[in-house]
Amino acid sequence: MAKNKREIDLKVKQEELESTAARLFLTLGYDGTSMSRIARELGVAPNTLYWYYPSKDELLVAVLNRQMSATLARLPGIAGLPLKDKMAWALQAFEQSRELVTTVHARLEQSAVIREWHEQFHHFVEAAVIHTLEAEGVAPARAAMLATVGTFLVEGLLAHPHSEAQREAILQWFAVSALPD
Amino acid sequence: MAKNKREIDLKVKQEELESTAARLFLTLGYDGTSMSRIARELGVAPNTLYWYYPSKDELLVAVLNRQMSATLARLPGIAGLPLKDKMAWALQAFEQSRELVTTVHARLEQSAVIREWHEQFHHFVEAAVIHTLEAEGVAPARAAMLATVGTFLVEGLLAHPHSEAQREAILQWFAVSALPD
DNA sequence: TGCGCTCTTGAATGCCATACAAGATAACGG
DNA sequence: CCGTTATCTTGTATGGCATTCAAGAGCGCA
Numbered sequence: 001m002a003k004n005k006r007e008i009d010l011k012v013k014q015e016e017l018e019s020t021a022a023r024l025f026l027t028l029g030y031d032g033t034s035m036s037r038i039a040r041e042l043g044v045a046p047n048t049l050y051w052y053y054p055s056k057d058e059l060l061v062a063v064l065n066r067q068m069s070a071t072l073a074r075l076p077g078i079a080g081l082p083l084k085d086k087m088a089w090a091l092q093a094f095e096q097s098r099e100l101v102t103t104v105h106a107r108l109e110q111s112a113v114i115r116e117w118h119e120q121f122h123h124f125v126e127a128a129v130i131h132t133l134e135a136e137g138v139a140p141a142r143a144a145m146l147a148t149v150g151t152f153l154v155e156g157l158l159a160h161p162h163s164e165a166q167r168e169a170i171l172q173w174f175a176v177s178a179l180p181d
Numbered sequence: 182m183a184k185n186k187r188e189i190d191l192k193v194k195q196e197e198l199e200s201t202a203a204r205l206f207l208t209l210g211y212d213g214t215s216m217s218r219i220a221r222e223l224g225v226a227p228n229t230l231y232w233y234y235p236s237k238d239e240l241l242v243a244v245l246n247r248q249m250s251a252t253l254a255r256l257p258g259i260a261g262l263p264l265k266d267k268m269a270w271a272l273q274a275f276e277q278s279r280e281l282v283t284t285v286h287a288r289l290e291q292s293a294v295i296r297e298w299h300e301q302f303h304h305f306v307e308a309a310v311i312h313t314l315e316a317e318g319v320a321p322a323r324a325a326m327l328a329t330v331g332t333f334l335v336e337g338l339l340a341h342p343h344s345e346a347q348r349e350a351i352l353q354w355f356a357v358s359a360l361p362d
Numbered sequence: 363t364g365c366g367c368t369c370t371t372g373a374a375t376g377c378c379a380t381a382c383a384a385g386a387t388a389a390c391g392g
Numbered sequence: 393c394c395g396t397t398a399t400c401t402t403g404t405a406t407g408g409c410a411t412t413c414a415a416g417a418g419c420g421c422a
């Protein structure tokens with residue numbers, strides 16, 4: 001009972017923490033956001049954060065998972081759309097987390113936690129894309145390769161500034177080249 | 182004369198500095214390499230580096246240019262190769278600088294110098310790829326779009342671990358899908 | 363009331379990139 | 393050959409960073 005109440009409080013506090021961290025990471029970037037800054041925003045001492053998360057990287061992972069669940073929740077809504085629209089949707093979904101995408105790649109070599117998260121993430125995404133492609137009649141091996149390509153294209157578009165027309169042309173070409181018929 | 186000698190010494194010193202920095206950046210990563218570490222390796226005081234380069238980012242740019250000229254020097258050797266082989270060559274050429282590729286992307290938002298270098302770099306690379314594609318009979322607009330795609334694929338392959346077979350399949354598919362006939 | 367658990371903090375550590383002013387060295391003009 | 397000047401180097405310092413540790417505050421439970 002009381003134990004339960006405590007656990008609820010913990011969740012609430014973590015939620016508060018992560019949403020603040022997420023906001024700052026997205027606006028100031030990961031490197032531009034110090035633990036002290038997050039703490040100041042929350043009105044607590046800097047080292048308080050370390051009671052909840054063992055490191056800044058683990059806090060980042062928590063934020064990433066948060067963002068991902070939010071995105072995942074919207075996933076059923078695009079079930080019926082054609083491949084190109086699905087990719088456009090993914091792009092738009094990740095656009096606000098653009099900063100974090102490159103941060104994750106940059107920290108891969110330095111943080112085991114990030115590395116694990118990244119691997120899991122790609123497994124998940126690629127599985128989803130493969131599923132879509134196979135549903136559209138693409139053979140399994142080919143679908144796996146195309147899923148990787150599609151991911152690279154989305155990441156490339158996220159990392160580099162580009163025009164609406166460029167994006168449109170790339171997605172269009174990929175959809176046409178990837179799908180049979 | 183004497184002035185000239187000084188300038189030669191400057192170049193020599195810079196060369197020494199940049200090769201040391203390059204070695205450390207490539208083995209320890211950009212973030213993992215402190216200015217003090219580079220200085221220690223050279224046997225000078227840390228702030229000495231700041232007489233030659235106004236910031237760590239500018240030193241990185243110097244290193245990047247160094248790596249690029251080295252790569253550029255090998256470029257004529259692949260003039261006659263088919264598209265797929267050219268991309269494989271590019272991948273192999275940049276593989277040792279893999280760390281730096283993600284570093285550049287991560288620092289885009291924080292450093293104007295890096296941003297400028299990155300933009301220039303992409304202009305250069307895409308121009309080269311477009312030239313190749315047009316020579317193979319691809320229409321200009323389409324060549325521009327494919328150059329971007331090709332770049333994204335190379336960057337994706339550099340950033341993510343993959344098997345030889347995966348790389349081969351992706352490059353093969355891209356070459357076939359991109360080129361007419 | 364007192365014990366123990368959860369949470370918070372003050373204070374410190376050892377890094378980091380970088381700034382500034384004072385020194386050493388060497389070229390140049392007289 | 394000597395003094396001025398430009399080039400290069402360093403000692404020292406600053407403010408920031410992620411993270412640690414031990415001490416405290418508040419609360420649940422026996």
